[in-house]
Amino acid sequence: MSTDKNNTVAPPLTSNFLRAIVEADLAAGTHAHTGLPPVITRFPPEPNGYLHIGHAKSICVNFGIARDYHGVCHLRFDDTNPAKEEQEYVDTIIDSVKWLGFSWEKDGQSHLHYASDYFEQLYAMAEYLITAGFAYVDSQSADEIRLNRGNFGTSGTNSPFRERPAAESLQLFRDMKAGKYQDGEHILRAKISADAMAAPNMNLRDPAIYRIRHAHHHRTGDAWCIYPMYDYTHPISDAIEHITQSLCTLEFQDHRPFYDWLLATLSAGGFFAQPVPRQYEFARLNLTYVVTSKRKLRQLVDEQIVSGWDDPRMPTIVGLRRRGYTPEAIQLFCERIGVSKADGWIDMSTLEGALRDDLDPKAPRATAVLRPLKLIIDNFPENHSEDCSSPVHPHFPERGVRHFPITRELWIEQEDFMAVPTKGYFRYFPPIGDAPGSRVRLRHGYVTECVGVDKDADGNVSAVHVRYFEDSKSGTPGSDTYKVKGNIHWVSAATAVEAEVRLYDRLFVEAQPDAGGKDFIAALNPQALEVITAYLEPGMREAKADQRFQFERHGYFVADRVDSAPGKPVFNRITTLKDGWAVKQK
Ligand code: ATP
Ligand code: MG
Numbered sequence: 299m300s301t302d303k304n305n306t307v308a309p310p311l312t313s314n315f316l317r318a319i320v321e322a323d324l325a326a327g328t329h330a331h332t333g334l335p336p337v338i339t340r341f342p343p344e345p346n347g348y349l350h351i352g353h354a355k356s357i358c359v360n361f362g363i364a365r366d367y368h369g370v371c372h373l374r375f376d377d378t379n380p381a382k383e384e385q386e387y388v389d390t391i392i393d394s395v396k397w398l399g400f401s402w403e404k405d406g407q408s409h410l411h412y413a414s415d416y417f418e419q420l421y422a423m424a425e426y427l428i429t430a431g432f433a434y435v436d437s438q439s440a441d442e443i444r445l446n447r448g449n450f451g452t453s454g455t456n457s458p459f460r461e462r463p464a465a466e467s468l469q470l471f472r473d474m475k476a477g478k479y480q481d482g483e484h485i486l487r488a489k490i491s492a493d494a495m496a497a498p499n500m501n502l503r504d505p506a507i508y509r510i511r512h513a514h515h516h517r518t519g520d521a522w523c524i525y526p527m528y529d530y531t532h533p534i535s536d537a538i539e540h541i542t543q544s545l546c547t548l549e550f551q552d553h554r555p556f557y558d559w560l561l562a563t564l565s566a567g568g569f570f571a572q573p574v575p576r577q578y579e580f581a582r583l584n585l586t587y588v589v590t591s592k593r594k595l596r597q598l599v600d601e602q603i604v605s606g607w608d609d610p611r612m613p614t615i616v617g618l619r620r621r622g623y624t625p626e627a628i629q630l631f632c633e634r635i636g637v638s639k640a641d642g643w644i645d646m647s648t649l650e651g652a653l654r655d656d657l658d659p660k661a662p663r664a665t666a667v668l669r670p671l672k673l674i675i676d677n678f679p680e681n682h683s684e685d686c687s688s689p690v691h692p693h694f695p696e697r698g699v700r701h702f703p704i705t706r707e708l709w710i711e712q713e714d715f716m717a718v719p720t721k722g723y724f725r726y727f728p729p730i731g732d733a734p735g736s737r738v739r740l741r742h743g744y745v746t747e748c749v750g751v752d753k754d755a756d757g758n759v760s761a762v763h764v765r766y767f768e769d770s771k772s773g774t775p776g777s778d779t780y781k782v783k784g785n786i787h788w789v790s791a792a793t794a795v796e797a798e799v800r801l802y803d804r805l806f807v808e809a810q811p812d813a814g815g816k817d818f819i820a821a822l823n824p825q826a827l828e829v830i831t832a833y834l835e836p837g838m839r840e841a842k843a844d845q846r847f848q849f850e851r852h853g854y855f856v857a858d859r860v861d862s863a864p865g866k867p868v869f870n871r872i873t874t875l876k877d878g879w880a881v882k883q884k
Contacts, residue, residue, distance in 0.1 A: 337369025622856030
């Protein structure tokens with residue numbers, strides 16, 4: 299536990315190298331701008347798709363650090379690529395970050411930003427760079443630029459336009475902005491140093507900072523036909539927003555020298571005060587049995603392999619939400635995996651483990667028979683019904699009890715009956731020879747003894763017959779004199795809720811379905827969805843969309859938020875009670 303300057307107790311913080319950096323900056327007063335929060339981070343998605351579990355890690359890192367150090371995290375849309383971006387994506391990203399439990403508001407102020415809000419400033423800074431000799435308009439074709447860039451280990455070649463006078467570049471840049479040229483005719487490039495085209499880091503070889511793109515932008519409409527590149531926009535947006543630590547994934551490590559150069563240059567030019575933001579990189583999340591690339595997720599949607607971005611098998615935030623994941627489970631998962639500086643793989647069971655740990659204390663219990671077999675209590679009066687009850691949660695008696703009737707005809711699980719029992723099988727089996735049938739307790743009900751079965755024309759068991767012992771009802775005096783080893787769940791056929799239940803499993807059968815660029819479609823799990831009709835205890839008729847339950851013995855289930863109707867819930871299996879996958883793979 300730690301205390302802050304207001305002497306309020308902060309939750310214990312899981313330490314990691316990013317937090318160490320933040321704490322060192324705080325201790326040194328590096329970013330003690332007057333009036334600004336001590337820590338300002340940002341989460342900068344491009345609005346070109348739905349967020350996935352990998353983004354959740356970045357969200358938890360950025361918003362989590364801001365929260366824990368009394369700072370703020372900005373939600374910033376990096377919307378500089380008009381062709382691929384849409385309002386639909388902006389909306390879902392806003393929804394997903396909120397649902398995950400984070401806010402970009404601080405002291406009544408909203409910190410929802412768009413890089414496109416900075417287009418004027420970005421443009422002014424580009425003019426400055428040209429004037430100061432740090433940028434030039436290149437008129438080579440895209441192919442020429444690519445060829446002249448060189449390769450890793452081979453220097454690039456200077457553009458013939460590299461030394462064109464600043465005034466000429468400036469005029470061309472203004473004409474680009476005015477719409478006088480077609481896409482690709484000219485491009486604005488940074489000139490970091492005289493020999494930058496020989497820089498070992500390819501990102502420093504006169505990187506493009508503005509290009510012509512005659513395209514409609516989802517926010518600025520047709521106001522612009524030149525758009526700033528990501529590597530140019532990102533550091534400047536960070537500096538405009540006074541970001542204290544710009545936290546991103548490792549693939550941006552090679553972009554950091556340009557980030558630093560650009561902000562140092564603009565700061566020397568009077569655009570920003572020191573200290574400017576600094577970038578720090580952490581390992582991205584690679585999770586087994588899923589793919590976390592927007593492009594590949596889009597392919598699953600476009601080829602209708604899944605029902606949409608929110609298909610419960612998808613590792614998108616909207617998919618996980620519909621599947622029944624809680625924001626707390628995802629946060630717990632992100633806490634447990636921590637942050638590191640080296641890429642690695644996290645096993646899906648870690649995510650499922652966090653989910654079970656979160657749901658177990660929360661989820662009310664309920665009974666569901668997923669693979670029904672009829673059970674008839676021969677000596678139970680017809681049309682008679684008796685109340686049975688069970689705690690809503692076995693560890694929290696204060697949450698009350700649920701009631702359900704026992705009647706003459708019940709549904710039990712098919713696996714709770716065996717015509718010829720194997721050794722150690724304690725559930726229902728019929729009399730064999732002189733030996734009586736097995737005795738089994740119907741949970742929260744009566745002890746029964748199997749007396750026979752009905753068979754259909756094909757010889758399959760269609761119903762199990764039992765008789766019950768009137769003085770054996772659970773919770774009544776003397777009921778414990780019946781010693782039975784089998785204890786099974788059931789629902790009354792007369793009052794059961796017949797419901798569609800969707801049994802979801804992992805989307806891929808291979809741990810790293812897209813490793814080494816292989817065809818991930820080939821690794822799809824054909825059994826990732828099974829739809830069944832199940833019988834649920836009567837209270838489930840009232841289940842509301844998004845309500846989660848533990849169906850005893852089966853796992854955690856949620857009333858589907860899209861397809862459930864009042865009085866007619868559809869349930870998704872969120873996860874089984876135990877990690878059955880490890881066993882299944884053997
Ligand atoms: P994708 O590769 O799926 O398209 P992206 O990186 O292009 O993802 P952005 O919208 O640019 O998507 O991502 C926003 C932020 O989320 C970035 O800072 C990025 O580093 C981070 N991010 C994306 N994927 C992961 C991941 N798997 N683990 C951690 N952070 C991630
Ligand atoms: Mg990206």
